[in-house]
Amino acid sequence: MTYSIVAEGLAKRFGDTVALDGIDLSVRTGTVFGLLGPNGAGKTTAVRILATLLRPDGGHATVCGHDVVEHAHQVRQLTGLTGQYASVDESLTGLENLILIGRLTGRSRAESRARARDLLAVFRLSDAADRAAKTYSGGMRRRLDLAASLVTRPRVLYLDEPTTGLDPRSRNEMWDIVRGLTATGVTVLLTTQYLEEADQLASEIAVIDHGTVIATGTPEELKTRTGALTLAVRPSRPADVPAVTAIVAAITRAEPAVSNTTVTAPVSDERLMPAVVRRLDDEGIGVAELTLRGSSLDEVFLSLTGRRTEDAEGSVAA
């Protein structure tokens, strides 16, 4: 088994803020690795270090065996970066953007143009090739960003929150593209705030929080540990909340959270649902809401750390 990215004890601070507090990562060649965490967890910092844009304060990392600090130039020849912070020139056309990158990386004019045309075709941007990138829609823009990072045929690709801010249709499109990419053998390090995205794309996930890895595993392992699903029950009468809490606790064997009058708990087996319905019926409790849905990152966090992500903290009622 070979690893394309190996990081050991990566640390980075900005003034008083600790962005990374010693993280270890091993990404298998030819797989998609998901770095899952809320805003400010350190995902982007990790990617920027691995893409040689930032120097770590501690620890070290290699990409295809090359140290990201000592041999940054070699690493840059092997990697591509797409994300919130690596974009295209908005005043250039899509075609010009890709040609520029071809020219910068030593291709001839004709070669750069041919490669740019090929990539635009693959990403269905041929019709927009001669329009300035600033006129592109969000989804087109991301596809161009991605095409730009593929001009050099990288072996390792960093995708920093590739679908944040996209509508569901563009997001699904992006997911299809990422799946297609892995079929070409490229190794992908993906950062995301969405559990569903990591679940859909990654074969291995590291959950990070406050600059440390708090859990790693395959999506299945993580889901088993944290409950992939969330059961939510809201009784019609607020007075029934304690009874509902007791039922949910007994059936899920997890400690339910109560927000307003909604009782939620992580569940790893959807077959629990009928049991819940039966018990509620037995006790004569009317329900206004009864749902079993995929857990959000926030809920995974709650079960991993016992607290909510900071984004959600403000909105949680006591």
Place this chain on the structure above:
Amino acid sequence: MTTASTIMDSTVLEYPDAVGQRALTPRVGPVDGLRQTFSLAWRTLVQIRHNPVELIDFSIQPVMFLLLFTYVFGGAIGGSPKAYLLFALPGIIVQNSLFTTLNTATGLSTDLEKGFFDRLRSLPIARFAPLSGRILADLAKQTWAVAMLLGVGYILGFRIGTNPLGVLAATALVLVSTLAISWAMVLVSMLAANPEKVQIFGFVVLFPITFTSDAFVSTASMPGWLQAWSKANPVSLISDAVRGLMVSGPVGRPVVESLLYAVAFTVVFAPLAVRAFKRRV
């Protein structure tokens, strides 16, 4: 799903192992660095095609200055528009070049803010190329502006009092001086939070410096303290040098003093700018 299957079927995205291993180079060669500088200069200049407003910015603005100064202030300041033109055109060339350095700064700041810099830095290119490419493009714009000012000036009645070599030397001096001043502007762009702040800083500093010189008027009627400053003002020195080289008047001293300023600016601001550049990006 069509997207995914297209990608899987195509060889466009295959990485080098599949099409023959490419050797990694240990570092960027100087020739490559130069080529990358030219590619990035092209990138800045090709934008003009998509954004004609920029053309107005660096072509029409200097001509507008020239026309306004010549016909509105010219008679009052220099006796007649024509007489004033001989005095003011060299000054307007210097003023325009100085203001162009602001473009360098706002351009860099925009690239930083929009993340295009990160894209460039993630590529295996010379670290200095994003900076040198931008500066080279702006020098090209300046050369164009000088040529245009001389052309329009000729139509209005400006005549070169020396020789073509003098004009070339004057242009070279303007470019060298503004290149040196660019370092200070690069520093500003790295320290300012966004392009708007760079713009504000530029106007607050560049406007008074330019107007408290002898670029547009003789300093004789200024109060003593202002005259003292104006004599030491680099804009005055460069304007004097360009006047000497293009029209008439002393050449040696203003040229030497302008070059000394250029050296001083470079020595002080280049290391600071490069340090800030490395930190910021």
